[in-house]
Amino acid sequence: MRRAVCPGSFDPITNGHLDIIARAARLYDEVHVAVMINKSKKGLFGIEERIELIREVTAGYANVRVEAFHGLLVDFCKERDIPAIVKGLRAVSDFDYELQMAQMNMGLTGVETLFVPTNPTYSFLSSSLVKEVATWGGDVSHLVPPAVLDALTQRLRKE
Ligand code: PNS
Numbered sequence: 723m724r725r726a727v728c729p730g731s732f733d734p735i736t737n738g739h740l741d742i743i744a745r746a747a748r749l750y751d752e753v754h755v756a757v758m759i760n761k762s763k764k765g766l767f768g769i770e771e772r773i774e775l776i777r778e779v780t781a782g783y784a785n786v787r788v789e790a791f792h793g794l795l796v797d798f799c800k801e802r803d804i805p806a807i808v809k810g811l812r813a814v815s816d817f818d819y820e821l822q823m824a825q826m827n828m829g830l831t832g833v834e835t836l837f838v839p840t841n842p843t844y845s846f847l848s849s850s851l852v853k854e855v856a857t858w859g860g861d862v863s864h865l866v867p868p869a870v871l872d873a874l875t876q877r878l879r880k881e
Contacts, residue, residue: 724749726806726836729756729795732772733765734870736852738844740779742810745838747783754804755780759792766853766877779867796831807835812845 728743732755746753757772767775769790780786791798795807807827809820824835840847847865856862856874863871 723751724806725752725754725802725804726750726808727754727756727795727799727802727804728808729758729791729798731760731765731849732757732776733849734767734772734852734866734873735776735779736844736847736849736866736870737864738810738812738840738847739849740867741841741844742808742838743780743786744783746808747780747786750806750808751785753783753786753808754798754802755786755788756791756795756798757788758795759790761792767873771873775870775873778869794830796827796833799833800831805834807833809835809837810840811837812840812847 726746726749728746730739732739743753743755755776757769757776759769765772773788773790776788780788799805799807807824811817811820820835820837827833827835852862852865853874856878862874866874
């Protein structure tokens with residue numbers, strides 16, 4: 723069985739993330755979406771909410787599993803016998819830090835990192851920008867799946 727992981731914060735998942743997950747799901751038998759628990763950074767959505775949203779929007783992919791993780795990504799991979807990390811690269815500016823992480827992870831356990839060029843439609847897209855634009859009433863309906871748009875609208879109405 724060929725397994726890979728798509729890791730991230732996913733606060734919340736965007737169409738850019740979904741595009742990478744969908745492409746990984748075509749290349750691998752099993753894709754684990756690993757949602758990082760970062761106790762020092764309070765997100766807009768809690769971990770369980772993020773996981774619920776990702777499960778909802780990836781429901782059409784039978785080989786995608788969604789799980790939380792804390793600690794090192796390489797340990798998550800080792801525990802599940804996952805030899806590959808799949809990451810989207812939006813622009814050259816992503817490359818420096820992604821290369822450092824890929825080389826660190828390779829040095830730690832030998833796990834490979836595969837970079838997938840982001841669909842140009844989403845090359846400017848990030849969860850942070852989506853939240854900022856949505857906070858000020860901008861239209862993000864073309865940038866996130868409908869379930870995420872609903873969740874964002876409800877959450878920002880409460881804030
Ligand atoms: O969506 P993000 O916030 O850009 O995702 C970053 C993430 C979760 C992929 C990265 O921070 C990570 O892998 N964190 C886990 C901790 C870890 O393994 N750190 C060492 C990286 S070399």
